[in-house]
Amino acid sequence: xxxxxxxxxxxxxxxxxxxxxxxxxxxxxxxxxxxxxxxxxxxxxxxxxxxxxxxxxxxxxxxxxxxxxxxxxxxxxxxxxxxxxxxxxxxxxxxxxx
Numbered sequence: 001x002x003x004x005x006x007x008x009x010x011x012x013x014x015x016x017x018x019x020x021x022x023x024x025x026x027x028x029x030x031x032x033x034x035x036x037x038x039x040x041x042x043x044x045x046x047x048x049x050x051x052x053x054x055x056x057x058x059x060x061x062x063x064x065x066x067x068x069x070x071x072x073x074x075x076x077x078x079x080x081x082x083x084x085x086x087x088x089x090x091x092x093x094x095x096x097x098x
Contacts, residue, residue, distance in 0.1 A: 039092045053080060062086055066097040
């Protein structure tokens with residue numbers, strides 16, 4: 001955890017529920033990969049399986065599935081991020097999911 005992240009978390013803890021709409025966790029990571037490789041990792045099932053979770057349902061389009069299954073054998077709603085979705089996509093530039 002970097003100092004930047006720790007300071008954001010501390011401020012959020014001190015702020016309480018009044019800043020609920022402004023809460024954010026920011027983390028910056030440098031990855032030894034090309035933009036194409038990183039994009040593939042976050043927008044394909046094979047990519048997610050390669051670094052993040054044992055199973056996933058990925059449909060990389062706005063409102064498409066971004067279901068990450070940390071426990072693929074769990075009951076619906078208990079697999080991990082069963083209901084996440086892509087909110088915005090700008091190919092190889094930006095993606096947003098909930």
